[in-house]
Each structure stands twice: as C-alpha cells, then as structure tokens.
Amino acid sequence: MGDDRTDRTAVRAEAEQHLRAIVGRDDARLHDDQWAAIEALALDKRRALVVQRTGWGKSAVYFVATALLRARGAGPTVIVSPLLALMRNQIEAASRAGIRAVTINSTNLEQWDEAHAAVAAGEVDVLLVSPERLNNPSFRDEVLPRLSATTGLLVVDEAHCISDWGHDFRPDYRRIRTLLAELPRGVPVLATTATANQRVTTDVAEQLEVAGEEVLVRRGSLDRESLHLGVVRLRTSEQRLAWLAEHLRELDGSGIVYCLTVAQTQEVAQHLRDHGYAVAAYSGQTEPTERASLEAALVAGEIKALVATSALGMGFDATLGFVVNLGAPSSPVSYYQQVGRAGRGADRADVVLLPGREDRDIWAYFGSLAFPPERLVRQTLEVLDVAGRPLSTATLETEVELGRNRLETMLKVLDVDGAVRRVKGGWESTGRPWEYDAERYARVAEARQREQEAMLAYLETDVCRMRFLREQLDDPVADGPAGDCGRCDNCGGLRVSTSVDEGAVAEARARLDRPGVVVEPRKMWPTGLDRLGIALKGKLKRPAAEGRAVARLTDLGHGQALRDLFREGPDGPVDGPVPTPLVRAVVEVLQEWRPSVDAIVVVDSTSRPTLVRDLASGLSRYLQVPIVGTWSVVDPSVPPAAGAANSARRVAAVGRRFALDLSQHDGPPPREVLLVDDRIGSGWCLTLAAHALAEAGVETVRPLVLAAGS
Structure with a gap:
C-alpha cells in the first residue's frame, strides 16, 4: 500500500x-x-x-x-x-x-x-x-x-x-x-x-x-455556538410557574423543562397541560417502556416538552429548541450537561434558568446521601465476616442503619476496593484489609461545596455566561475577551422577558396553594423482621386507609412553608402552634377529602409537642370529634429517627419507642379514627400506630399529616 x-x-x-x-x-x-x-x-x-x-x-x-x-x-x-x-x-x-x-x-x-x-x-x-x-x-x-x-x-x-x-x-x-x-x-x-x-x-x-x-x-473547546443562555430571577414559586406557562410557547420547537424533584415534574406538567401545552412528566420513576415512548415523541416534535428530572438523558439524534431549568442544579458542570441537550443540529436554542429559594434545601438533601461514615462501613463488613456466607442486600438492611440504595452503592464501592464480592445470593466478605479513605471523601465533599458556590455565582455573574461555564469546566480556550459568546443575556445576545401577567400568577398560586397529597398506606411488612425478633411478615391484615398530607416537603407551593416550619434552629427543632396559612390549608384538605371519622388519635412528639397537640386540638374542634388516645412515646431512649434508613430496623425502633394509649377513652373502641402527626417519612410510625389501633378494635384508620417527606 x-x-x-x-x-x-x-x-x-x-x-x-x-x-x-x-x-x-x-x-x-x-x-x-x-x-x-x-x-x-x-x-x-x-x-x-x-x-x-x-x-x-x-x-x-x-x-x-x-x-x-x-x-x-x-x-x-x-x-x-x-x-x-x-x-x-x-x-x-x-x-x-x-x-x-x-x-x-x-x-x-x-x-x-x-x-x-x-x-x-x-x-x-x-x-x-x-x-x-x-x-x-x-x-x-x-x-x-x-x-x-x-x-x-x-x-x-x-x-x-x-x-x-x-x-x-x-x-x-x-x-x-x-x-x-x-x-x-x-x-x-x-x-x-x-x-x-x-x-x-x-x-x-x-x-x-x-x-x-x-x-x-x-x-477541545466546550463552546456551544447554538446556545443562548439566560437567567430569570423571580421571587416566588408561583411567579416562576406563571412565567413558564406564559412564555413556553414563545420558545421554538420542542425541548426539556428540568425540575429538581419527581414531585415537581408532576406538579409542573399538570399546570402546563391545564394551559393547553402538550407535555409529559419524566423521571426515574417512569416505566422503561413509557420512557422510550416519551423520548421518541420529544425527538419527533410531537410534544412541546418533557418536564423531567436529571434522569432524562438524550441521545445524539435529538434536535431540541430549548432547555428551561425550573430550579438550579447543584453545579455548573451538571448544568452544562443539561443545557447541552439543546441545540444539536440547530442554529439556535434558548436556555433559561429560573432559580428558586428551595434549590439549596434540595441540594442539601441529595448531599446527605454521600458515602456513609466509617462506623457504618465497618459494621457492614463485620456483619459479612460473622455470617461467613453470602447475604442479600435485604438481609444486610436489617443489620445496618442504611437504606437500600445507599447500602447498595456502598457495597459496590467496597466490591471494587476488594473488601467484598458480589456473588449469587448476595454479598460476601473477601477478608482483605480495607482502609476508610476519610481524606478522599472529605476532598470530594469540599469539591461539591465549591461547585454549589460556583452555581450560585453563575446566577449573579455579569460576565458572559457561556464563558463562565466553560471556565468551570477548565475549557482550554475559554480565556481572554475572545471567549465571550456574544449570545447570552449578559452579552446582549438574548433578551428574556421577566414580566409575568398577574392573572397567570394568580392561576399558578391557586395551583400551588391547592393543598392535599395522597398518603398511600403500607400494605406489606418489610422482610427480615424475624431476624430482629419480630413476628410480623407478609401482608398487613388491616392496613391503614388512604390518608392525606398538606404537601410534600419538596413541593413548590406549601412545600416552602413546610420547609420553613421544620427547619432546625441553632438549638434544635423549633416548636410552636400550626401557622395560620397551614391551618387554612388543612381545612381545605378536609373540605375536599371529607374523611368519615368519629375520633382522633394523636402521635406523641418529643421534638415538637406543641405543634402536634395544636394540630390535633384544632382538628378536634373543626370536625367536632374527641381526641381519644395517643400513640405515646414509652421509651424516649430510642431516638425519634432511629432506624429511619431502612424499613426493618425502623419497624423495630418504632415498636420499642411507642405504645398505644387509649386510657382517656371509655367504652368500646371508636369505629373510624383520624390518626394525626406532623409529618410522614418512611411511613412506618403511622403504619404501626394503625396496626395497634386495628388490634384494639378500630375498624378504619385514616392518617393526616402536615408534610410528606418527598
């Protein structure tokens, strides 16, 4: 040749x-x-x-x-x-x-x-x-x-x-x-x-x-010549939602509206559908076949947008006209990846970020899921060593204070490090020595913190936005005045209206202020309870009925008021009566739900007793039914959140901490009970309370809480 x-x-x-x-x-x-x-x-x-x-x-x-x-x-x-x-x-x-x-x-x-x-x-x-x-x-x-x-x-x-x-x-x-x-x-x-x-x-x-x-x-250069970047700062969630409903039709073609949580995708998608947009929600909870169908519809331009979490990853054949972020990702690198899904094969794509007050709370939540502390890692290795045989993740859950996903992630790291091995039947110890690299985990945590600070700086910067992102990714050709894109809002190449029609804001406020989230009852006991000495398994014989929460903590509307309510003070939880706006929200929930109850049982609280008692008393007056009992704390040495990381250990902890007290009620047990608590996380506290009430002869238990955890 x-x-x-x-x-x-x-x-x-x-x-x-x-x-x-x-x-x-x-x-x-x-x-x-x-x-x-x-x-x-x-x-x-x-x-x-x-x-x-x-x-x-x-x-x-x-x-x-x-x-x-x-x-x-x-x-x-x-x-x-x-x-x-x-x-x-x-x-x-x-x-x-x-x-x-x-x-x-x-x-x-x-x-x-x-x-x-x-x-x-x-x-x-x-x-x-x-x-x-x-x-x-x-x-x-x-x-x-x-x-x-x-x-x-x-x-x-x-x-x-x-x-x-x-x-x-x-x-x-x-x-x-x-x-x-x-x-x-x-x-x-x-x-x-x-x-x-x-x-x-x-x-x-x-x-x-x-x-x-x-x-x-x-x-090479990370400049995306088709992208026009901009930031719209609006004070409230309803203003941002109204802006989206009002201005989405002005954006060319089809695109993606990114949200930070699954709950937000559903809420935003429904609001946009109510305004005549062809949109759909998309998240890690979307079934695989539905994902494929939605992605195909987006690529074909059959819908205006997918309202998605970061679970949406598009292939190289997608030509999208815009990306809107309703809430800021936690780093410029993550943001660059998301906005990069627009503008492929197009001369222009508009990219708009609408940051919110709740963004940092959501970053903090996801940040809490980092690599576990050494104590829990050592505990996992010890359990596997003592077992001397493969253990499933479900079995390990009953022995280690970690949830399923976080435990699985940790085990994968240990597998690559050679400390454990995944085999048929679960995980086994290799017996090899393993060192907890605290210094590395600390460096990674510090890097994450710097990324969050950089994302906040992106929101406020008056320099070229594309250049800012490229510099955050150490783009080798981003330096110098020539690095300015000429296309973003700071360069004058994008003009994004910040006006929002008051009528649209009122409609958005009405949606966000519409309280009421269904609380689905637990219907199965977690596996592994027998290994903790608890004789419960299979289906719950008489599970609680469907309940209600005012809102999720991650919601755009009442979620902010609930996040403020449950935010820890410098000395721990801040207690007090239910704030008036949330009182009104509870009443709205009851008016729509109309639960049939003839008595109230309240879940005892050592961190916010005033809040829970005030909620129960107000409900008693409004519904004109008596408070007949308490799911009482009988062992305060068990911490309130003990076992919260996984189901079996949570059931064991709740069973030790609480007991049902109906001593203030005379006569036969009430037929239908409203079970009242301030918030629901895993759901096991309310499930065990409902189980105890059923054992005491109550026919129907309907939970009502202020906040759902997600």
Whole structure:
C-alpha cells in the first residue's frame, strides 16, 4: 500500500466513507481531532480520552473506528453506556452504516441469551452494555472474561462517571478498572465525555494508563455556538410557574423543562397541560417502556416538552429548541450537561434558568446521601465476616442503619476496593484489609461545596455566561475577551422577558396553594423482621386507609412553608402552634377529602409537642370529634429517627419507642379514627400506630399529616 503516510491517507478516506453512511450525508468530513482519535485507536491500537462538547461527534469516532477494526479482523466493540436512550439512538445510527449492534441492559432481560449467543458467533459488531451489568455476578464471571479476551475496542461513554470527582460518579463504573486491567495488550480503549473539568480529565486519563503507554487526550473547546443562555430571577414559586406557562410557547420547537424533584415534574406538567401545552412528566420513576415512548415523541416534535428530572438523558439524534431549568442544579458542570441537550443540529436554542429559594434545601438533601461514615462501613463488613456466607442486600438492611440504595452503592464501592464480592445470593466478605479513605471523601465533599458556590455565582455573574461555564469546566480556550459568546443575556445576545401577567400568577398560586397529597398506606411488612425478633411478615391484615398530607416537603407551593416550619434552629427543632396559612390549608384538605371519622388519635412528639397537640386540638374542634388516645412515646431512649434508613430496623425502633394509649377513652373502641402527626417519612410510625389501633378494635384508620417527606 506504499509508505505509512499513503496508508493513513487511504485509511482516512475509508473512514470518511463510513462517516457518511452513519450520518447519511455525502458531504460529511472528519474533524482533525476526530481523525486523530480514530487513527490512534484503529491504526496505533492506543488508549484515548476525548473530552468534547455535546454534538461534536464523539459517537462517530467509535463507530468509524469499529468499522475499520472489524474490516481488519478485530473482535466486536464493547461500549459501556449509562444512557438507555442513547443506546437506542446508537443502535439506529450503527445500522445505517451496516454495523450490527445489540444491547444488554435492565430493560431487555429476555434478549440477553440471544445477544450473548450472537456475540459468541461473531454476528455482532457492537455490544452496548449498561455499567450495572459489569457487576452482575454471572455477567462478570462468565461473559466478561470472554469479552475481555475477544473485544476489538472498548469504549467508555460518559467517562466522567469513572471518577469520584465527576459530577455523576457511579460506583458501577469503577468495575471498568478491572476490565481495563484484564484486556490483552494492544486492545485499543476510548473514553468519551462532554462534561469533565481538568481534575476529572486527569483522573480518568490516569485510570486508562497502562505501563509505558501514554494516553492520547483530545480536549477541545466546550463552546456551544447554538446556545443562548439566560437567567430569570423571580421571587416566588408561583411567579416562576406563571412565567413558564406564559412564555413556553414563545420558545421554538420542542425541548426539556428540568425540575429538581419527581414531585415537581408532576406538579409542573399538570399546570402546563391545564394551559393547553402538550407535555409529559419524566423521571426515574417512569416505566422503561413509557420512557422510550416519551423520548421518541420529544425527538419527533410531537410534544412541546418533557418536564423531567436529571434522569432524562438524550441521545445524539435529538434536535431540541430549548432547555428551561425550573430550579438550579447543584453545579455548573451538571448544568452544562443539561443545557447541552439543546441545540444539536440547530442554529439556535434558548436556555433559561429560573432559580428558586428551595434549590439549596434540595441540594442539601441529595448531599446527605454521600458515602456513609466509617462506623457504618465497618459494621457492614463485620456483619459479612460473622455470617461467613453470602447475604442479600435485604438481609444486610436489617443489620445496618442504611437504606437500600445507599447500602447498595456502598457495597459496590467496597466490591471494587476488594473488601467484598458480589456473588449469587448476595454479598460476601473477601477478608482483605480495607482502609476508610476519610481524606478522599472529605476532598470530594469540599469539591461539591465549591461547585454549589460556583452555581450560585453563575446566577449573579455579569460576565458572559457561556464563558463562565466553560471556565468551570477548565475549557482550554475559554480565556481572554475572545471567549465571550456574544449570545447570552449578559452579552446582549438574548433578551428574556421577566414580566409575568398577574392573572397567570394568580392561576399558578391557586395551583400551588391547592393543598392535599395522597398518603398511600403500607400494605406489606418489610422482610427480615424475624431476624430482629419480630413476628410480623407478609401482608398487613388491616392496613391503614388512604390518608392525606398538606404537601410534600419538596413541593413548590406549601412545600416552602413546610420547609420553613421544620427547619432546625441553632438549638434544635423549633416548636410552636400550626401557622395560620397551614391551618387554612388543612381545612381545605378536609373540605375536599371529607374523611368519615368519629375520633382522633394523636402521635406523641418529643421534638415538637406543641405543634402536634395544636394540630390535633384544632382538628378536634373543626370536625367536632374527641381526641381519644395517643400513640405515646414509652421509651424516649430510642431516638425519634432511629432506624429511619431502612424499613426493618425502623419497624423495630418504632415498636420499642411507642405504645398505644387509649386510657382517656371509655367504652368500646371508636369505629373510624383520624390518626394525626406532623409529618410522614418512611411511613412506618403511622403504619404501626394503625396496626395497634386495628388490634384494639378500630375498624378504619385514616392518617393526616402536615408534610410528606418527598
């Protein structure tokens, strides 16, 4: 084929033919950085890290490299990707170029055997794998070794997830370290991301390194030339909701309205539907099949917007005209990733952020879910050591003061660190020594705090907003006056109206002031109670009836008043009577709900006794029924929140702390009881109270609380 220069020129021409097939355009050409990465992978068999903005064409790099490698006899490409929507789009793009792609993820269990067989038979060019598969015992022990031995290219998409410095760190991604170490020499590796600052870039590159081989890093400008950024500061939740209802139709095309919580997505979506918009709520709680349908509708422009949490991750084929954030994410890096889902394949996309008072409370809540303290980690390891056999996560829950998700995340970290191992039947101890890296966790926590401060600075800055974000991501070409975008509100390239019609505000206020959240009763006892000496299991024989809360603590409307009410003072909980606006809200709930009750039982409180008693007394007067008993604290040595992290331990703690006292009631038990408390978290306190009342002969128990926890 001639000299190396001629060979590489010919290969680039071949690569561009594959690119044209993928994108469906005869004039498509590779960027120089795209070719540099493809050349390193397909010809030099190197490891490369590509940090480039969304829409730059990172997926083209690994599909073109795959086509080149497969044509030269290499094994299939394995792509680790966390985004199911992106997987679907990648498979479609691959098929256009004649690249045969299949996926293994949580939504297609029935296709796994077929996919494995196709890979083994050499019928697959690309296997897309969700990171969770990497730590599945059978996949890890049976499939992964074969892939390691036969793969022609390993691709790690959203590679910032590898780094615990990354904004979206996922423990499952740490298993990739093991996969990298087991790859035969000469197998190329590509890591890609659009959202990595220099610290994360360095961390990921170091993890890709093998002895004596330098990782190729291609890091380009993160400027998104189609995006027009702006911030609208409005004082109240109803003003922000009204602004959205009034101005959403002025934004071109279809897009995403991001909210910080699941509850907010539902509330906002309903308000927009009431104003004639074709929108839908989307979150981690949305069923997988419905997610796919909603994503397809958005990409096709069949709906105006998805009102979504950060669970929405779009693929590269989406062309969206706008992104609106109703509430600020906790870091500029997270925000850059979300706004980057707009403007692909479009000349212009408007991006508007409407920050709220409640944002920092929500950041604090999610921040509380960080890696557990050493005491709980050691306790988990000790339980596994003593057991001497695999224990399921459900079993460990009964022994450790951690909720299911947080416990699972911790175990995945311990697995990668070699202290535990996931096996069929659960988790087992390896017996290897393990050190709690308190210094690292402290550094990560400090970094998160700095990110939050930077996000607050973004809201107030008078400099170019795109430049601000690029500098936060250590964009190598963001320095200097030339770094100003000329498109944002501070540069004069976007004018966003801050006016809100008073009528629209009144309508939004009416929605947000509309109290009443259904409290669904617990119907099953948690597993593992027998191991705590409690003889309860299966279905509750007589569960509580459906109850009501005024609002969720995360809601936009009464949620703010409830957050203020339950905010800790410098000396602990602040007690007092129910504030007048919440009294009115309780009355509205009762007027709509109209519960049939003939007595009230109040849940005892040691932290806010005045609040709970005042609530119960007011309800007694309004409903004209007596307070006949108390779910009383009988063992104050058990802390109020003991066991709150998981269900079985919470049931045990509540059972020790409380007992039913109906001594102030004469005669037969009341038939229908209103069970009153200030707030509901896990629901087990009210469930056990209702169980005790049923055991005492009460027919129906209806819970009523001021606040629901989420």
